[in-house]
Amino acid sequence: MAKKRIIIIGGGFGGVKCAGTLRKHLRSGDAEVILFNKENHLVLSPLLADAVGSSLNIMDVIVPLRQLLPDVECRTEEVLNVDLANNEIEFESYDGHPRRMHYDHVVVACGNISNLNVVPGMADHAFPLKTVGDAAVLRTHVLQQLEKAEVCGDEARRRWFLSFIVVGGGYSGVEAAGEINDLVRGSLRFFKNLRAEDVTVTLIHSRDQLLPEIGEKLREFAREKNGRGGRHDPTQLPRATRHGRRRRPQLRIYPGWHHRVHHRQHHRADDRSHADPEARARAPHRS
Numbered sequence: 001m002a003k004k005r006i007i008i009i010g011g012g013f014g015g016v017k018c019a020g021t022l023r024k025h026l027r028s029g030d031a032e033v034i035l036f037n038k039e040n041h042l043v044l045s046p047l048l049a050d051a052v053g054s055s056l057n058i059m060d061v062i063v064p065l066r067q068l069l070p071d072v073e074c075r076t077e078e079v080l081n082v083d084l085a086n087n088e089i090e091f092e093s094y095d096g097h098p099r100r101m102h103y104d105h106v107v108v109a110c111g112n113i114s115n116l117n118v119v120p121g122m123a124d125h126a127f128p129l130k131t132v133g134d135a136a137v138l139r140t141h142v143l144q145q146l147e148k149a150e151v152c153g154d155e156a157r158r159r160w161f162l163s164f165i166v167v168g169g170g171y172s173g174v175e176a177a178g179e180i181n182d183l184v185r186g187s188l189r190f191f192k193n194l195r196a197e198d199v200t201v202t203l204i205h206s207r208d209q210l211l212p213e214i215g216e217k218l219r220e221f222a223r224e225k226n227g228r229g230g231r232h233d234p235t236q237l238p239r240a241t242r243h244g245r246r247r248r249p250q251l252r253i254y255p256g257w258h259h260r261v262h263h264r265q266h267h268r269a270d271d272r273s274h275a276d277p278e279a280r281a282r283a284p285h286r287s
């Protein structure tokens, strides 16, 4: 029997598990397993927030696919198209030209992409947190804000530099807010002109409860741990704007952790480096 070729598109949790399982159960003489991924590493996305807050080194939230899957052919190339009629995929090859490869079976495990269009203006003014490059860019931005605040003579502007807003009170949002809060407050002692009361880290969440994915007991534990008994006013982010003026007060949670947002909302993304695709492409790769 001719050797079958199985192509897996995507080297995230789904694709890696699939490749590993197939390799374990199929003899190498019976089938070859080829995994295409845009990057040469798996991203441990639950740890991305830790990388933002420097709890973890950015290199510790990625694992090289070749190390994970030594018996699988890993190709760092983007698949452009699946030609179901001819059992072929089309991919962008090393020289930028499209090439084709035949398959007997194809597995599509491409994951999803961040949808920043849910809130108007978000795509232009917010930071996504999906890739390791996103985490690096966000961390750099937070530290840049501290540096700017340190040398800024204007008090209101300084507070603006030190105001951070996280949208979404699920796992990632709560973790990112906590990590940013820890990073900023933990760094204050290295700055001469920054005061703790100038820092606000805000979590905006549209539902009644934070962390809707988990049970009441655990949720309460997280709330207590992070905020020591604060208040949670559910609200929705109507839009993200360059100057960020809002017509109504917004959510504040947990004294000392999150604080009230007033009518003057100073969310402004004048540093647009986070939107720079080249900056993302320069994200550290472990090879």
Ligand SMILES: Cc1cc2nc3c(=O)[nH]c(=O)nc-3n(C[C@H](O)[C@H](O)[C@H](O)COP(=O)(O)OP(=O)(O)OC[C@H]3O[C@@H](n4cnc5c(N)ncnc54)[C@H](O)[C@@H]3O)c2cc1C
Residues within 6 Å of the ligand: 009, 010, 011, 012, 013, 014, 015, 036, 037, 038, 039, 045, 046, 047, 048, 049, 077, 078, 079, 080, 109, 110, 111, 112, 129, 130, 171, 172
């Ligand atoms: C910040 C954050 C925190 C999270 N925390 C948790 C958590 O605590 N618990 C939990 O269960 N889940 C968590 N998740 C969700 C979890 O990461 C996803 O559910 C999981 O990664 C989905 O796995 P996947 O393999 O389907 O897709 P992904 O992990 O997104 O992987 C898809 C891969 O396919 C590649 N790809 C896409 N298109 C192509 C193409 N055309 N050609 C080649 N390669 C392509 C991508 O580059 C990517 O490497 C978190 C997600 C984020 C962003």
